[in-house]
């Protein structure tokens with residue numbers, strides 16, 4: 378049997394829509410995987426009641442099929458589904474790593490990215506790689522023609538409100554076109570963010586998160602977003618954006634300010650009658666075999 382810890386991830390980071398991602402040091406899913414004649418899946422943990430155990434409908438079932446690696450897979454969810462924290466990607470990446478090790482497939486983490494992305498497509502409708510890339514490779518990642526990653530040390534708060542936003546709904550509000558002005562603005566911010574990651578500089582990372590095409594439209598799906606953003610910035614966040622498709626709100630923070638930012642964000646959600654929890658987290662490693 379193989380046990381794998383697979384991290385939550387935050388995709389987009391504002392200016393890197395469908396491209397940027399980070400692995401988070403917490404929360405994470407834990408998968409226990411054993412060879413079997415046919416694939417079967419058991420799910421426990423946060424939000425497990427919403428996850429189908431039928432291999433044809435589950436992200437890890439698709440991964441097992443793609444690798445031709447049937448197994449009994451137990452998933453203990455630490456990453457809530459429909460949170461914007463790469464819940465399905467964590468399970469897909471964890472299963473890809475575990476099954477490839479269990480069956481002795483000669484595949485690198487980079488090779489496993491498209492396999493895990495296919496698994497993700499079962500739930501999101503399209504095979505995005507911006508969550509599975511950091512879930513496998515760790516650090517800050519750029520999911521483009523060349524998949525690249527860099528380790529970075531930036532304090533983060535991921536504040537998860539008790540609201541459900543499905544990726545499918547959040548993609549419906551993304552416009553088909555953007556102006557040249559918006560394109561120039563976004564490229565500038567994305568480049569700033571990437572330099573900030575290479576330097577582990579929270580100020581540059583926060584400044585680079587700002588984006589004006591997708592984020593304002595998605596923010597409307599999150600009750601209290603504007604106030605949560607404002608109080609986080611006042612408490613020591615350097616930048617705030619929607620994590621993935623939401624509803625988690627991600628804040629990059631000055632060093633030593635995570636606790637204050639987390640409390641301020643939770644209080645602002647509660648002021649809007651929304652319960653929330655906050656993970657004080659950082660940029661972490663990809664999935665790991667125990």
Ligand code: HSE
Pocket residue numbers: 388389394395396501505507508544547548621622
């Ligand atoms: N980049 C994707 C989105 C992440 O924001 O829709 C969720 O799969």
